[in-house]
Amino acid sequence: MNDNKKANKLRRSLFTIFFMFAVTFVFISVLSLIYVLTRDTIRLNESLVVKRAVLYVAGLEVPQSGIEADALYRDRVREVKDGQGVVLYYEILNAKGGSVQSYVLPVLGAGLWGEIEAVVGVEKDLKTLTGIEFIKQNETPGLGGRITESWFKEQFRGKRWPLQSVPEGEPTGDQEFQAITGATNTVNGVKGILNDRLAKAEQAIKAPE
Amino acid sequence: MTEGLYAFGVFFAAIFTNNILLTNYLGMCSFLAVSRELKTSVGLGMAVVFVMTCTSAINWLIYYFVLVPFDIVYLRYIAFIIVIAAFVQLVELVIERVSDALYAALGIFLPLITVNCAILGAVLFMVIRDYTFLSGLAFGAGSGIGWALAIIAMAGIRTKLNVRSKVPFGLTGAGITLIIAGIMALAFMGFAGMINIT
Amino acid sequence: MNSYKFRQVFKENIGINNPVFVQILGICSTLAVTNVLRNTVVMCAGLVFVTGLSNLTVSALRKYIPGRVRMMVETLIIAAYVIIVDVVLKAYIPDISRQLGPYVGLIITNCIIMGRAEAFALSNPPGLSLVDGLTSGLGYSYVLLIIAFLRELLGTGSIWGVRVLGAWWTNWNIMIMAPGAFFMLALFIWVVKGNFMKEKKAQGPASTPAPQAVSTGGKS
Numbered sequence: 001m002n003d004n005k006k007a008n009k010l011r012r013s014l015f016t017i018f019f020m021f022a023v024t025f026v027f028i029s030v031l032s033l034i035y036v037l038t039r040d041t042i043r044l045n046e047s048l049v050v051k052r053a054v055l056y057v058a059g060l061e062v063p064q065s066g067i068e069a070d071a072l073y074r075d076r077v078r079e080v081k082d083g084q085g086v087v088l089y090y091e092i093l094n095a096k097g098g099s100v101q102s103y104v105l106p107v108l109g110a111g112l113w114g115e116i117e118a119v120v121g122v123e124k125d126l127k128t129l130t131g132i133e134f135i136k137q138n139e140t141p142g143l144g145g146r147i148t149e150s151w152f153k154e155q156f157r158g159k160r161w162p163l164q165s166v167p168e169g170e171p172t173g174d175q176e177f178q179a180i181t182g183a184t185n186t187v188n189g190v191k192g193i194l195n196d197r198l199a200k201a202e203q204a205i206k207a208p209e
Numbered sequence: 210m211t212e213g214l215y216a217f218g219v220f221f222a223a224i225f226t227n228n229i230l231l232t233n234y235l236g237m238c239s240f241l242a243v244s245r246e247l248k249t250s251v252g253l254g255m256a257v258v259f260v261m262t263c264t265s266a267i268n269w270l271i272y273y274f275v276l277v278p279f280d281i282v283y284l285r286y287i288a289f290i291i292v293i294a295a296f297v298q299l300v301e302l303v304i305e306r307v308s309d310a311l312y313a314a315l316g317i318f319l320p321l322i323t324v325n326c327a328i329l330g331a332v333l334f335m336v337i338r339d340y341t342f343l344s345g346l347a348f349g350a351g352s353g354i355g356w357a358l359a360i361i362a363m364a365g366i367r368t369k370l371n372v373r374s375k376v377p378f379g380l381t382g383a384g385i386t387l388i389i390a391g392i393m394a395l396a397f398m399g400f401a402g403m404i405n406i407t
Numbered sequence: 408m409n410s411y412k413f414r415q416v417f418k419e420n421i422g423i424n425n426p427v428f429v430q431i432l433g434i435c436s437t438l439a440v441t442n443v444l445r446n447t448v449v450m451c452a453g454l455v456f457v458t459g460l461s462n463l464t465v466s467a468l469r470k471y472i473p474g475r476v477r478m479m480v481e482t483l484i485i486a487a488y489v490i491i492v493d494v495v496l497k498a499y500i501p502d503i504s505r506q507l508g509p510y511v512g513l514i515i516t517n518c519i520i521m522g523r524a525e526a527f528a529l530s531n532p533p534g535l536s537l538v539d540g541l542t543s544g545l546g547y548s549y550v551l552l553i554i555a556f557l558r559e560l561l562g563t564g565s566i567w568g569v570r571v572l573g574a575w576w577t578n579w580n581i582m583i584m585a586p587g588a589f590f591m592l593a594l595f596i597w598v599v600k601g602n603f604m605k606e607k608k609a610q611g612p613a614s615t616p617a618p619q620a621v622s623t624g625g626k627s
Contacts, residue, residue: 012473015473016473016475016476019471019472019473019476019480020476020479020480023468023480023483023484024483027483027484027487028487030487031487031490031491031494034491034494034495035494038494038495038497038498041498041499042494042497042498042501045497045498045501046501048501049501049505143584146583181580182584
């Protein structure tokens with residue numbers, strides 16, 4: 001009697017283990033399949049994020065479709081890289097194969113919660129902005145996170161360096177931008193990042209590769 | 210800025226300025242249900258701090274030493290939730306054997322914690338923000354303490370509310386708790402700007 | 408007989424047993440994204456998908472799942488479907504996926520899904536469980552959609568990104584932030600509970616949280 005019970009218990013435990021393995025295996029296989037099928041699309045999307053951002057800050061109309069955006073990027077943007085293939089800045093051409101009309105600089109700096117990765121566009125005078133766009137930020141949702149809102153980004157077009165912030169809602173001069181109430185740290189972070197980057201813009205763009 | 214100081218800043222920010230419950234809305238289920246009594250809230254809060262800190266650490270290691278090198282990052286949800294569930298089971302087993310008093314205080318809450326969104330949430334935020342191990346640990350601990358702070362404060366308020374106020378029927382239970390949570394969230398917004406991590 | 412059961416499940420999950428305002432389940436993950444209507448729609452679609460399919464799968468396997476690992480198997484199934492949603496979003500609607508961030512992953516811990524799996528799928532046939540899952544998800548979704556609608560409207564003056572209120576409207580910024588979400592949900596519960604749950608009040612609530620010791624007379 002006892003032996004039977006023990007055998008049963010063992011069988012049940014084995015079945016449990018087998019079941020767990022089987023279920024895990026089946027599900028992970030399905031997931032891996034889906035992953036492999038979509039991996040390229042996802043990678044393409046991720047690279048498009050930066051390309052769309054560059055087009056946006058240059059003031060160009062960004063097409064909806066990924067393919068068109070990619071084509072526009074290839075026509076109008078030239079990447080200037082350093083020895084290791086890292087992009088130092090982007091040159092925006094006024095037409096396919098045309099001359100340089102403006103620049104876009106990648107920006108990396110500290111926000112409140114972590115790094116803020118952005119791109120900022122400048123005219124050839126290296127002082128007037130053509131636009132900004134955030135690629136990566138981890139700021140507080142509803143507060144610092146609002147830097148990605150359209151009104152906040154759009155206001156930078158045409159502003160001149162060095163930048164100062166004014167409280168939200170107040171009128172701005174051509175060197176001032178509206179901050180976000182309650183997001184002082186993030187906004188100061190953005191301001192610092194932009195000002196620093198533009199201060200070194202001349203060096204960055206004229207520097208030999 | 211030294212890493213230790215940065216981690217310290219993350220720790221404080223996770224408790225106050227970016228409280229995982231009052232700013233990031235995580236961990237509400239158990240929050241609403243348990244915050245009626247002060248004693249149970251303290252017990253649950255402590256359990257959450259413990260589990261959150263440990264699972265943040267373990268999951269950080271798993272993410273950077275297993276998931277990333279083997280390119281199976283897309284499986285992270287499964288990995289994390291299994292780690293959390295397994296850890297909680299393990300802790301429950303250990304506590305049950307080791308200390309009756311501790312089990313009475315913490316043990317019953319542990320199954321409740323596995324489905325607490327805040328635990329998984331803290332881990333997900335940690336990997337999204339690319340924290341180092343020390344900062345990740347500080348973040349986990351801070352988030353836990355922030356959550357515990359919120360639930361204990363809420364329990365205190367609700368006990369007073371029971372005795373003194375006439376709450377309209379429609380608001381009893383979850384309704385008034387949410388309103389109090391909203392007011393607390395407003396209050397915690399006042400902490401914004403207190404921590405400056407640059 | 409079968410269709411009666413379907414209809415009953417449907418009615419219950421949308422109305423008397425609505426997961427959100429009666430059982431107060433699962434608001435965690437989605438409340439965060441209710442500041443933009445479009446994101447909420449995507450989030451809710453994902454949730455309905457996961458709840459329905461995980462109910463279906465758990466129900467189909469219910470006779471084979473060993474008792475001791477029940478919760479782990481359920482969690483595994485739910486996590487797998489959430490990963491599918493996450494990957495699909497990343498591939499086909501990447502910008503919304505970035506805005507949703509970690510909250511998609513948090514669908515796993517959404518109490519509703521686990522709750523339905525335990526309460527329903529384990530003891531009911533797959534077809535009915537699927538309906539139960541889908542309708543629970545729907546019951547949950549419409550509450551959040553209403554909240555999102557109001558939050559986006561009052562907070563930004565626009566719906567689905569399109570500005571509808573004129574320049575005369577000053578944005579209620581608080582609606583975009585956490586307190587706004589809490590207040591909105593509380594208001595919603597208040598309205599529903601106060602108006603539609605009066606019968607429950609008379610009988611002494613069974614499925615609503617135990618009433619506080621307030622002077623409304625009846626205590627169950």
